[in-house]
Amino acid sequence: MELDQLRYFLQVAQRQNFTRAAEDLAISQPALSRSIQKLEEELGQPVFERKTRSVALTEAGTLLQARAQQVLTILEDTKAEITDDGQSGRVRVGAIPTIAPYFLPEVLRQFADAFPKATLIVQENTTDVLLRSCTQGEIDLAILALPVPAKYLEVEELFEEELLLVLPPEHPLVARERIRISDVEPYPFVLLDEAHCLSDNIASFCRQRSFQPVAVERTSQLAMVQELVSLSHGVSMIPAMARQLDQSDRRVYRSFTGKKPTRTVAVAWNPYRFQCRLLIAFRERLRRQRAAAGGTGSASAKA
Amino acid sequence: MELDQLRYFLQVAQRQNFTRAAEDLAISQPALSRSIQKLEEELGQPVFERKTRSVALTEAGTLLQARAQQVLTILEDTKAEITDDGQSGRVRVGAIPTIAPYFLPEVLRQFADAFPKATLIVQENTTDVLLRSCTQGEIDLAILALPVPAKYLEVEELFEEELLLVLPPEHPLVARERIRISDVEPYPFVLLDEAHCLSDNIASFCRQRSFQPVAVERTSQLAMVQELVSLSHGVSMIPAMARQLDQSDRRVYRSFTGKKPTRTVAVAWNPYRFQCRLLIAFRERLRRQRAAAGGTGSASAKA
DNA sequence: AGCATCCATGCACTCAGTGCATCGCTCCTT
DNA sequence: AAGGAGCGATGCACTGAGTGCATGGATGCT
Numbered sequence: 001m002e003l004d005q006l007r008y009f010l011q012v013a014q015r016q017n018f019t020r021a022a023e024d025l026a027i028s029q030p031a032l033s034r035s036i037q038k039l040e041e042e043l044g045q046p047v048f049e050r051k052t053r054s055v056a057l058t059e060a061g062t063l064l065q066a067r068a069q070q071v072l073t074i075l076e077d078t079k080a081e082i083t084d085d086g087q088s089g090r091v092r093v094g095a096i097p098t099i100a101p102y103f104l105p106e107v108l109r110q111f112a113d114a115f116p117k118a119t120l121i122v123q124e125n126t127t128d129v130l131l132r133s134c135t136q137g138e139i140d141l142a143i144l145a146l147p148v149p150a151k152y153l154e155v156e157e158l159f160e161e162e163l164l165l166v167l168p169p170e171h172p173l174v175a176r177e178r179i180r181i182s183d184v185e186p187y188p189f190v191l192l193d194e195a196h197c198l199s200d201n202i203a204s205f206c207r208q209r210s211f212q213p214v215a216v217e218r219t220s221q222l223a224m225v226q227e228l229v230s231l232s233h234g235v236s237m238i239p240a241m242a243r244q245l246d247q248s249d250r251r252v253y254r255s256f257t258g259k260k261p262t263r264t265v266a267v268a269w270n271p272y273r274f275q276c277r278l279l280i281a282f283r284e285r286l287r288r289q290r291a292a293a294g295g296t297g298s299a300s301a302k303a
Numbered sequence: 304m305e306l307d308q309l310r311y312f313l314q315v316a317q318r319q320n321f322t323r324a325a326e327d328l329a330i331s332q333p334a335l336s337r338s339i340q341k342l343e344e345e346l347g348q349p350v351f352e353r354k355t356r357s358v359a360l361t362e363a364g365t366l367l368q369a370r371a372q373q374v375l376t377i378l379e380d381t382k383a384e385i386t387d388d389g390q391s392g393r394v395r396v397g398a399i400p401t402i403a404p405y406f407l408p409e410v411l412r413q414f415a416d417a418f419p420k421a422t423l424i425v426q427e428n429t430t431d432v433l434l435r436s437c438t439q440g441e442i443d444l445a446i447l448a449l450p451v452p453a454k455y456l457e458v459e460e461l462f463e464e465e466l467l468l469v470l471p472p473e474h475p476l477v478a479r480e481r482i483r484i485s486d487v488e489p490y491p492f493v494l495l496d497e498a499h500c501l502s503d504n505i506a507s508f509c510r511q512r513s514f515q516p517v518a519v520e521r522t523s524q525l526a527m528v529q530e531l532v533s534l535s536h537g538v539s540m541i542p543a544m545a546r547q548l549d550q551s552d553r554r555v556y557r558s559f560t561g562k563k564p565t566r567t568v569a570v571a572w573n574p575y576r577f578q579c580r581l582l583i584a585f586r587e588r589l590r591r592q593r594a595a596a597g598g599t600g601s602a603s604a605k606a
Numbered sequence: 607a608g609c610a611t612c613c614a615t616g617c618a619c620t621c622a623g624t625g626c627a628t629c630g631c632t633c634c635t636t
Numbered sequence: 637a638a639g640g641a642g643c644g645a646t647g648c649a650c651t652g653a654g655t656g657c658a659t660g661g662a663t664g665c666t
Contacts, residue, residue: 001378003306004654018613031655033613038654044386050613052663060385067381071374075304078370082363083347307623321644334624336644341623353644355632 005039006068013065016054073137077274086277088117094130094142098198102241126195141269154271162240163261165254168232178257181209188216190225190234202237205261308342309371316368319357376440380577389580391420397433397445401501405544410592430500444572457574465543466564468557471535481560484512491519493528493537505540508564
């Protein structure tokens, strides 16, 4: 049994397809086939069930997948731990799409300046994918919004951030001095796909006020939501950090009067993995950024 | 990093010597040197400190040793778990020298009959070595006498066994109807090396009766103790199971009157490792043997 | 029926890992 | 002080495991 075999195996298991996995691994498909064959020969039974259009893990394969993952993570962490000089290394950050472009760039810039030898890798994905990646050691930490449904992960809250009402310029509510959450109930919403946790945050906040926002349209990007609001397709709620970067005058942001809707931004990581000094430094920077981001966010909301 | 490199590394770490390790691994010394060099190159620092007469682990090496051990054990167990058919496989048994030749052969014979496809490997060693081997996954279970000073190991008592007094035929105590433990205090003892736990068992038992046995001679084998007793070098105490196999009439065995000295035979194993069906079957056989061995032991003691 | 997709197999090649011979260093012995 | 033994490192040549290319064989889609 060789480590390459295990890496190959894991890729095939993930892709459920030899050809694609071979491409990912930058080897030829025959080489991959033979490598897996050899592994199966050694184990005395197949790890994949070859179906006509794809492959599936056998029982043995499922067991091997967990252990192979574990072994490779241990070795990777060991290597990191030994070579940890606090300066060079790799930090793989995951963030949800409604945070990434608004919060990360400044942190990344500062971090890259402070640690020029470090390699930063950013992955943008939905909460569930990020948490799985974090658990499996594919990323080192994830920046997302509460709630975080994950056992075995350490979660630290960074800051609470206001969700602002965004309106088309000609919307009747624009003229209002004070807007309460109940005031928006009659108006249709533009929301993100259900995969995005921001939709959950908004729905959850509305539910507390006993109404369900009616989505007339669902998009996959926050920028698209903003554009659709400008075109009067509906109203929406946008995190303060996204409002910061919005230079357009084709929409208007308003802070709610009374109890304001918020989301809490947090960082999650796998405490069972080795935490190199670079990682600890990165989390420290996230905490420092917290004050800044949270502060600006609120300030802007009041403006 | 390759698994072979880790295996090589562990062997060198254990032997503290490249040449010997190479012999163990059945590769040439240059090949081993280069393999380690490559490993060190990948880690960016040496794992061994080359001293003139031997090599020692560096800090990085110490860390790597633990992880490499862990990884190889996981993989070995995974393989065992996948290929576990309850019939074939390998069982590595360790036993202390004062149990091995008297208790194991019958168990091994029965087990080999019941599981002809299984491979049995027996290692005879002192308690501390066996426990370390068990923890590190070098053996699957260890048969020894209580107490077992090991955290992280599961211990199951098998049976309690009487320690018999063994005397030269012309010894004054031979004529006695009843011999109490205090009666042997004046006589010099022939004992095993201090490395053997039987010496501890005997010393501990005597200490409870407020005396320290005086050893005139120390040997490394129980058979040698028996022979020296025959030659009137002293008296000794011998486990009942060893008396069973002793056909000689050049020494006499006596059971103590009153509280009899005993030792408790137990089996220990590493519960964090995969327990293949063969292993479970082996332990089951040990338990069954318990009745037989314990029974015969006591019966003989009374005779 | 024809085509696309997917994994397995035949064949030739390359280079990483190995063994042999030897070097260089240190320590021990006389 | 000199010679020898022990130990790891290095030069060099070789071999075979792993790889890529081309292709086969099976299945499903249109």
